[in-house]
Amino acid sequence: MGRTPLIAGNWKMNFNHLEAISHVQKLAFSLTDKDYDAVEVAVLPPFTDLRSVQTLVEGDKLRIVYGAQDLSVHDSGAYTGEVSGAMLAKLNCTYVLVGHSERRQYHGEDDQLVNAKVLAAFRHSLTPILCVGEGLEVRRAGEHIAHTLAQLDAALGKVTAEQAKSLVVAYEPVWAIGTGEVATPEDAQEVCGALRTRLAELYDGDVAEAVRILYGGSVKSGNAAGIMAQPDVDGALVGGASLDPAEFVKICRFGENSN
Numbered sequence: 001m002g003r004t005p006l007i008a009g010n011w012k013m014n015f016n017h018l019e020a021i022s023h024v025q026k027l028a029f030s031l032t033d034k035d036y037d038a039v040e041v042a043v044l045p046p047f048t049d050l051r052s053v054q055t056l057v058e059g060d061k062l063r064i065v066y067g068a069q070d071l072s073v074h075d076s077g078a079y080t081g082e083v084s085g086a087m088l089a090k091l092n093c094t095y096v097l098v099g100h101s102e103r104r105q106y107h108g109e110d111d112q113l114v115n116a117k118v119l120a121a122f123r124h125s126l127t128p129i130l131c132v133g134e135g136l137e138v139r140r141a142g143e144h145i146a147h148t149l150a151q152l153d154a155a156l157g158k159v160t161a162e163q164a165k166s167l168v169v170a171y172e173p174v175w176a177i178g179t180g181e182v183a184t185p186e187d188a189q190e191v192c193g194a195l196r197t198r199l200a201e202l203y204d205g206d207v208a209e210a211v212r213i214l215y216g217g218s219v220k221s222g223n224a225a226g227i228m229a230q231p232d233v234d235g236a237l238v239g240g241a242s243l244d245p246a247e248f249v250k251i252c253r254f255g256e257n258s259n
């Protein structure tokens with residue numbers, strides 16, 4: 001085993017660059033070396049905040065890492081409004097979210113585009129946090145595993161085993177995002193376990209053991225420990241609760257609440 005848990009705060013479209021600095025400073029005041037030794041802590045701010053976050057993290061030598069919420073499939077050129085992986089790499093981003101359900105839903109991102117974005121991330125040495133997960137109708141039809149595995153298969157086209165080893169996958173049941181509805185720890189484990197089995201089929205056991213699989217969807221300090229206790233859940237992608245520094249720090253300390 002030996003996978004370091006990752007707690008990643010997806011701020012979505014919240015916090016301007018000044019608010020971002022103040023927020024990261026609050027996290028930095030609370031988090032200790034003991035926390036950073038136990039979990040990797042990441043923030044995923046809007047693009048306009050990244051340079052400020054980088055300056056703070058590097059200037060104060062913080063152990064928080066950061067990344068973006070999206071990237072272009074293109075590396076440069078006439079693509080108005082897009083931000084390339086090269087630009088994110090230059091800002092020393094570690095991570096980039098790819099295929100978040102809100103991108104799929106509001107921006108029509110399909111599996112083919114998500115695959116191109118995963119490849120773009122790897123081209124620039126960024127670690128993609130690949131988001132997969134089913135909507136309510138698919139869940140009710142009992143097809144959540146097949147649906148989520150198909151998203152994984154499609155997103156990993158042309159991704160090598162060497163690249164796949166560093167991948168992070170986030171299982172986010174869409175019906176549990178921002179709704180207060182949380183999948184049970186057993187629901188999370190069922191799909192995260194199936195994702196890991198599929199990684200072993202697509203690649204091999206080494207890749208499957210190396211990949212971190214996060215759960216996302218209404219994670220809070222009160223439910224984090226139970227979800228993270230599952231054998232195939234290696235962390236959390238936290239939306240709403242990541243906007244409250246005290247709450248986010250409590251989630252990072254989920255291990256202190258587990259028995």
Ligand SMILES: O=C[C@H](O)COP(=O)(O)O
Pocket residue numbers: 010172176177178179180216217218219237238239240241
């Ligand atoms: O990226 C985070 C997920 O969309 C979960 O968001 P949430 O914690 O607000 O439900």
